[in-house]
Amino acid sequence: MQPTSLTPQLPADKRLELLERDEDGYVPHSYEQLSAAPYLAHAYVGHMRNRRHRERSGSRRRRTASVPGAQDLVVQTDVLIAGLFSAKRKDHAQLMDALAAEVTSSGGRVVGRFVQRRGISGGKKGNAPGGQANMDRPYSARTLMSTGKIKEIAAARAMTGAGAVVFFNELTSRQRTALTEIIGCSALSRCDLNRVEEPPTAKSAGRA
Incomplete structure (x- = not known):
């Protein structure tokens, strides 16, 4: 049985001649386009996944800048x-001593320290979980610590006229802004004292 096709079977030299006259070049037939669709869809999904990962990474860097x-x-x-420490941590005093030493080595004078430990709490209203699930979480997404501790x-x-408060914990941009406004001085993170600022690149220097 002779194979059938929707297009006429032309010799190779005739097909090459037609391709040379076609300004658009080779255009795949419907079946070839259909067979390539799964690969294209997979490539598109991978591209979007990588894009979302880059956006989330950039967002995290901006939040903790x-x-x-x-x-x-x-x-x-x-x-x-x-x-702010979980009640499970037993070395909070040593960690605060280390933070005080870092502030001192940076030229500051420590005039007060505040520690809040988050222990096991009961469940909230409704079905919200309590207990150990919350021990490692901030008391507040806006102020990190509880309202009472921030007031202290x-x-x-x-009373002391302190010019800055340094938190042992990492701070988001939102927390930094809120704490600076509420406390009345610069709110910093321990990581801010340890970060080494990168020198400006030739490109950024040219823009300046």
Whole structure:
């Protein structure tokens, strides 16, 4: 049985001649387009997955962006230090001592420290979980610590005239802004003191 086709069977030299006259070049037939569809769809899905990953990574970097010149904000300045720890951690005192040493080595004077430990709490209203599931979480997405503890820190800042408060915990941009406004001085993270600012590149220097 002779094979059938929707297009006439032309010799190779005739097909090449037709391709040379076609300005659009080779155009795949419907079946070839259909067979390539799964590969194209897979490539598109991979592209979108990588794009979302880059966007999330960039968003995380923006949320926890360091404060330029953070070390200069504590030099010859009275500083308060604070830390939120899970009740499971038994070394919080040593960690706060290490934070105080970092502030001192950066030229600051520690005039007060505040520690809040989050223990096991009961469940909230409805079916919201409590207990150990919350021990490693901030008390507040806006202020990290509880409202009462932040008020204590703000009162100490007003009494001592401290120029900065350094938290042991990493701070988001939202937390940094809220804490600076509530406490009344620069709110920094321990990581801000340890980050080394990269020198400007030739491209950024050219823009300046």
